[in-house]
Amino acid sequence: MKPTGTVGGAPTAATASTPVPASAPTAKPLQPLKSWLPFEWIVALRFLREGQVQTAFIVGGVAIGVAVIVFMSALMTGVQANMVSRTLTGQPHIQLTQPRETVRPLRDNVPGLREGAILQAPLQRVKSIDQWQGIVEQMRTVTGVAAVSPSVTGSAVVIRGNASRAVLLTGMNPDLYYRIVPLPEKIVHGTALVTGTDILIGIELASDLGVGVGDKLRVTGVGGVGATLTITGIFDLGQTGANARSTFMALRTAQSLMDLPGGVTTIDVTVRDVYDAETIARRIAGAASVQADSWITTNAQFFSAVSAQSMSNTSIRFFVGLSVAFGIASVLVVSVVQKSREIGILRAMGITRGQVMRIFLLQGGLLGLSGAIVGSVIGALALTVWQKTVLSADGSPMFALVFPVALFGWTVTLATITGLLAAFAPARNAARLDPVVAIKG
Amino acid sequence: MTAARPVVQLRDVRKSYSVGLPNETEVLHGITLDLQRGDFCALMGPSGSGKSTLLNIIGLLDRPTSGTVAISGAQTLGLDDAALTQLRGHSIGFVFQYHHLLTAFTALENVMMPVLGNAGFPNAEMTARAAELLDRVGLTPWRDQLVGKLSGGQEQRVAVARALAMKPALILADEPTGNLDTESADAVFALLREVNTTEGTTVLFVTHNPLMAERCDRTIDVIDGRVVTRGR
Numbered sequence: 001m002k003p004t005g006t007v008g009g010a011p012t013a014a015t016a017s018t019p020v021p022a023s024a025p026t027a028k029p030l031q032p033l034k035s036w037l038p039f040e041w042i043v044a045l046r047f048l049r050e051g052q053v054q055t056a057f058i059v060g061g062v063a064i065g066v067a068v069i070v071f072m073s074a075l076m077t078g079v080q081a082n083m084v085s086r087t088l089t090g091q092p093h094i095q096l097t098q099p100r101e102t103v104r105p106l107r108d109n110v111p112g113l114r115e116g117a118i119l120q121a122p123l124q125r126v127k128s129i130d131q132w133q134g135i136v137e138q139m140r141t142v143t144g145v146a147a148v149s150p151s152v153t154g155s156a157v158v159i160r161g162n163a164s165r166a167v168l169l170t171g172m173n174p175d176l177y178y179r180i181v182p183l184p185e186k187i188v189h190g191t192a193l194v195t196g197t198d199i200l201i202g203i204e205l206a207s208d209l210g211v212g213v214g215d216k217l218r219v220t221g222v223g224g225v226g227a228t229l230t231i232t233g234i235f236d237l238g239q240t241g242a243n244a245r246s247t248f249m250a251l252r253t254a255q256s257l258m259d260l261p262g263g264v265t266t267i268d269v270t271v272r273d274v275y276d277a278e279t280i281a282r283r284i285a286g287a288a289s290v291q292a293d294s295w296i297t298t299n300a301q302f303f304s305a306v307s308a309q310s311m312s313n314t315s316i317r318f319f320v321g322l323s324v325a326f327g328i329a330s331v332l333v334v335s336v337v338q339k340s341r342e343i344g345i346l347r348a349m350g351i352t353r354g355q356v357m358r359i360f361l362l363q364g365g366l367l368g369l370s371g372a373i374v375g376s377v378i379g380a381l382a383l384t385v386w387q388k389t390v391l392s393a394d395g396s397p398m399f400a401l402v403f404p405v406a407l408f409g410w411t412v413t414l415a416t417i418t419g420l421l422a423a424f425a426p427a428r429n430a431a432r433l434d435p436v437v438a439i440k441g
Numbered sequence: 442m443t444a445a446r447p448v449v450q451l452r453d454v455r456k457s458y459s460v461g462l463p464n465e466t467e468v469l470h471g472i473t474l475d476l477q478r479g480d481f482c483a484l485m486g487p488s489g490s491g492k493s494t495l496l497n498i499i500g501l502l503d504r505p506t507s508g509t510v511a512i513s514g515a516q517t518l519g520l521d522d523a524a525l526t527q528l529r530g531h532s533i534g535f536v537f538q539y540h541h542l543l544t545a546f547t548a549l550e551n552v553m554m555p556v557l558g559n560a561g562f563p564n565a566e567m568t569a570r571a572a573e574l575l576d577r578v579g580l581t582p583w584r585d586q587l588v589g590k591l592s593g594g595q596e597q598r599v600a601v602a603r604a605l606a607m608k609p610a611l612i613l614a615d616e617p618t619g620n621l622d623t624e625s626a627d628a629v630f631a632l633l634r635e636v637n638t639t640e641g642t643t644v645l646f647v648t649h650n651p652l653m654a655e656r657c658d659r660t661i662d663v664i665d666g667r668v669v670t671r672g673r
Contacts, residue, residue: 037563039558046545341541342541435502439541
C-alpha cells in the first residue's frame with residue numbers, strides 16, 4: 001500500500017511485471033510527489049532543486065540582503081528609540097502655553113498716511129493660561145493624547161546658607177505629571193512624593209548646595225515671594241544641566257511662589273506616538289487659543305537628524321531590495337533560457353501559458369521567501385552577537401535592541417513579493433515562448 | 442453507412458513566413474491530407490522540404506496561413522491558444538528526436554507529467570497509469586531514476602510512454618530513432634507499432650531511413666512543400 005499523501009514513489013520491483021535486469025539501478029529514489037502539491041509547485045520546486053548550486057547562490061544572496069535589512073532596521077530602530085527616549089525623558093511631547101504677547105502699530109495700513117513706527121518687542125510676562133481647566137478637559141478628548149498635566153513653570157532662586165542658585169521650578173500635580181515625566185524612575189535618593197512644603201532637586205544642585213534628603217531650602221520666586229521647602233527626593237535626569245537647574249514641587253506651592261494663585265503657565269501633553277506630536281500640536285493650536293509646541297519643533301535639529309537617519313536607512317534598504325530583485329530576476333532569466341526546450345515540450349504536452357508563467361513566478365517567490373527566512377535568522381543572530389559584544393563603558397548593552405516580529409514578518413513578505421515581481425518578466429517570457437522555437441532550442 | 446472521421450484532416454493547408462513582407466516565403470503549398478484511425482504512416486522528405494512545418498501544424502504547435510486543420514473531427518480554425526493547447530494535450534502525443542524529457546524528474550514522473558499538468562494534482566490513478574506504461578516499455582526497474590541517468594534508448598522509450606499517457610488519438614514521432622543504435626531504434630519502432638496495433642492509435646513517423654519507412658503502412662513524401670506521393 002502506498003503512503004498516504006504521496007504518489008509516484010511506490011516500490012519498483014515488487015509491482016513490476018518486467019524481470020529486473022542485472023543492470024537495474026539501485027540508487028535511492030527521489031521523494032515521491034505529494035498529492036496535495038499542485039503541478040506548478042512540483043515543477044517549480046524540482047527546477048530549483050535541479051539547479052541547486054545556482055539556487056543556493058541566489059538564496060545566499062537574498063539572505064545576505066535580507067540580513068542587512070533586518071540588522072540595520074533593528075539597529076536603527078533601537079538607536080532612534082534610545083535617542084528619542086533619552087530626549088523625551090524629561091519633557092512632555094507637547095507643551096501648551098499662553099500665546100506670546102505681540103504689539104501692532106496703531107496706524108497700520110491707513111491710506112495716504114506714511115509714518116515711521118518703532119515697534120518695541122513686549123516683555124513676556126508670566127501669566128496664567130486663560131480658561132486652563134477647560135483646555136485641560138478638551139485635551140483629554142483629543143485623539144492620540146495619552147496624558148495631560150497642568151503645571152506652573154518659572155524662574156526662582158534657591159538659597160542654602162551663603163550659597164544660592166538660579167533654578168527652574170516646576171509646580172505640578174504628581175498624579176498627572178508623572179504620567180508625562182516618569183520622575184519616580186529618576187529618583188536616586190528619597191521619594192518622588194511631594195506635598196505643599198516639599199521640593200525635589202537634581203543631584204548636581206544637591207551637590208552644589210551640599211544638601212540631602214530632609215534638608216530645607218529657601219526658595220524665592222521672581223516676584224519676591226519665598227517659601228522654605230523640605231527636600232524629599234533627589235533625582236538624576238541624565239543631563240548635568242537639567243540636574244543642576246530643575247526643581248519640582250506641588251502645583252499650589254509653585255502657584256504661590258510665582259504669584260499665580262489658581263493659574264498655570266503650561267499644560268503638558270503626552271501623545272501615544274511621539275512622531276505624531278507635531279500633527280496633534282497643530283490640531284490643538286487650531287482648536288484652542290493656546291500656543292502648542294511639540295518636541296519636534298523644540299528639538300528641530302535633533303528631529304532633523306533622526307529623519308535624515310531614517311531616510312538614509314530607507315534608501316539603503318531600498319537599494320539592497322533592488323539588488324535582491326535583480327539577482328532573482330537574473331537567475332530566472334538564465335533559467336528560462338536553460339529550460340526553454342523543457343518549456344517547449346511542456347507546452348506541447350498541453351501545459352498552458354498560465355501554468356508555465358506560474359512555474360517561474362513561484363520560483364521567484366520561493367527564492368525570495370527562502371532567502372528571507374535564512375536572512376532573518378542571520379540578521380537576528382548578528383543582532384544578538386552585536387548586543388553581546390558592543391557594550392557601553394559599564395559593561396551593559398548600549399541600548400535595548402528590538403526584535404519586532406512585525407519587522408521579520410514584513411521583511412519575509414516583502415522579499416517574497418520582491419521575488420514574485422522580479423520573476424514576472426522572465427515568467428512572462430517563458431509563457432510567451434513559441435513551443436516550436438523552444439523545442440528546436 | 443458513413444465513413445469514420447479522420448484523426449487528421451488537412452484541407453489546402455498553406456504556410457508562409459514573413460507574411461506581407463517582400464521576403465514572404467510559402468513553405469507549404471496547399472496540402473490536403475487525411476490520416477485515419479489506426480494509420481501508421483511514415484513522413485519522409487529532404488531537409489527543408491517542409492515536413493517539420495507540416496508536423497508542427499498537424500501537432501497544433503503552429504498555425505497554417507490558410508486552409509483548415511481538424512484533429513479527431515475538431516476544426517482548429519479560430520480556436521484560441523488555450524483551446525488549441527487543450528486539444529493538443531488531449532489528442533496528440535509527441536515523440537521527438539531529442540526526447541526532451543524533464544531532467545529534474547524521474548522516468549515515472551516524466552510519464553505522469555502530461556496527465557499531472559492536465560489534472561493539477563498528482564494522484565494514485567495517474568501513477569498507476571504511468572507505471573503501467575513504463576512496464577509496457579520495459580523500464581519498470583528504472584522508473585524512479587532521474588531520466589538523465591538513462592541511456593539514449595531508454596530515454597526515448599520513456600518519451601514514447603509519456604506520449605501515450607493521455608491516451609492520444611495521434612502520435613507524432615519526429616525522427617524518434619534518428620539518434621539511436623539499430624537495436625534501440627528497432628525497439629522504439631516496435632513499441633510504436635504495438636501501440637498502433639493494440640490501441641488503434643494513429644502514428645505519423647518522420648524518418649529519413651527508407652528501411653524504417655518500408656515497415657510503415659503508408660509513406661507520405663513531402664518535397665518542396667507538396668505531398669508528392671501517397672502510399673507505396
